[in-house]
Amino acid sequence: xxxxxxxxxxxxxxxxxxxxxxxxxxxxxxxxxxxxxxxxxxxxxxxxxxxxxxxxxxxxxxxxxxxxxxxxxxxxxxxxxxxxxxxxxxxxxxxxxxxxxxxxxxxxxxxxx
Amino acid sequence: xxxxxxxxxxxxxxxxxxxxxxxxxxxxxxxxxxxxxxxxxxxxxxxxxxxxxxxxxxxxxxxxxxxxxxxxxxxxxxxxxxxxxxxxxxxxxxxxxxxxxxxxxxxxxxxxxxxxxxxxxxxxxxxxxxxxxxxx
Numbered sequence: 140x141x142x143x144x145x146x147x148x149x150x151x152x153x154x155x156x157x158x159x160x161x162x163x164x165x166x167x168x169x170x171x172x173x174x175x176x177x178x179x180x181x182x183x184x185x186x187x188x189x190x191x192x193x194x195x196x197x198x199x200x201x202x203x204x205x206x207x208x209x210x211x212x213x214x215x216x217x218x219x220x221x222x223x224x225x226x227x228x229x230x231x232x233x234x235x236x237x238x239x240x241x242x243x244x245x246x247x248x249x250x251x252x
Numbered sequence: 253x254x255x256x257x258x259x260x261x262x263x264x265x266x267x268x269x270x271x272x273x274x275x276x277x278x279x280x281x282x283x284x285x286x287x288x289x290x291x292x293x294x295x296x297x298x299x300x301x302x303x304x305x306x307x308x309x310x311x312x313x314x315x316x317x318x319x320x321x322x323x324x325x326x327x328x329x330x331x332x333x334x335x336x337x338x339x340x341x342x343x344x345x346x347x348x349x350x351x352x353x354x355x356x357x358x359x360x361x362x363x364x365x366x367x368x369x370x371x372x373x374x375x376x377x378x379x380x381x382x383x384x385x386x387x388x
Binding site: 170171172173174176177181187189191192193194195196197199200201202217221225 | 264265267268271272275285289292293296297300352353354356357358359361362365
């Protein structure tokens with residue numbers, strides 16, 4: 140599903156520029172950076188509560204579709220600066236990680252049918 | 253091609269710069285994407301190990317005809333029990349590092365998985381040296 144459609148349907152707030160036409164293949168939910176490095180795959184969204192610059196480095200490394208920061212967690216200015224510099228898409232949702240993961244799962248699975 | 257980087261301890265902002273640069277350079281010379289990703293993962297984990305655990309360190313990459321060889325050398329506390337450190341889940345990362353999502357105890361295992369060849373030497377109170385090789 141196109142990233143633009145996901146952003147629109149899940150009401151994600153973009154915190155950086157993003158490629159609207161990118162085809163998102165899935166998502167990965169985790170707050171351990173090395174776990175994401177080991178297991179997340181390219182063109183997937185990363186759902187996490189972390190909002191610091193190392194998240195951008197990992198997302199770039201793994202060619203992820205973008206990062207969704209959840210719940211009562213917010214991106215630091217350092218993170219946003221780095222996201223702009225590295226061209227990594229960052230979004231914010233007020234939902235917690237469970238809820239946004241569930242919604243995204245439903246959205247992507249229904250899209251396949 | 254040869255690339256050298258100096259890594260400074262506790263510099264969480266600059267962390268990731270070496271792996272990002274290496275990723276870009278390898279892409280530019282036409283190394284396949286999946287291999288570039290494996291190399292950048294290994295370099296990133298090594299870079300973060302220096303930031304989290306050591307005082308300072310150096311990363312050097314050499315691109316030869318058949319392989320990419322990366323040597324990571326740090327001055328730091330060293331690793332007492334390498335076998336234990338290679339075990340997934342074992343970590344001595346600080347509270348600050350853990351707050352940022354590090355300290356899963358997966359750094360060295362991730363490097364081992366990514367590289368075709370991986371060697372580690374360490375002397376307590378002196379430092380640690382990693383040598384990784386990736387076949388082209």
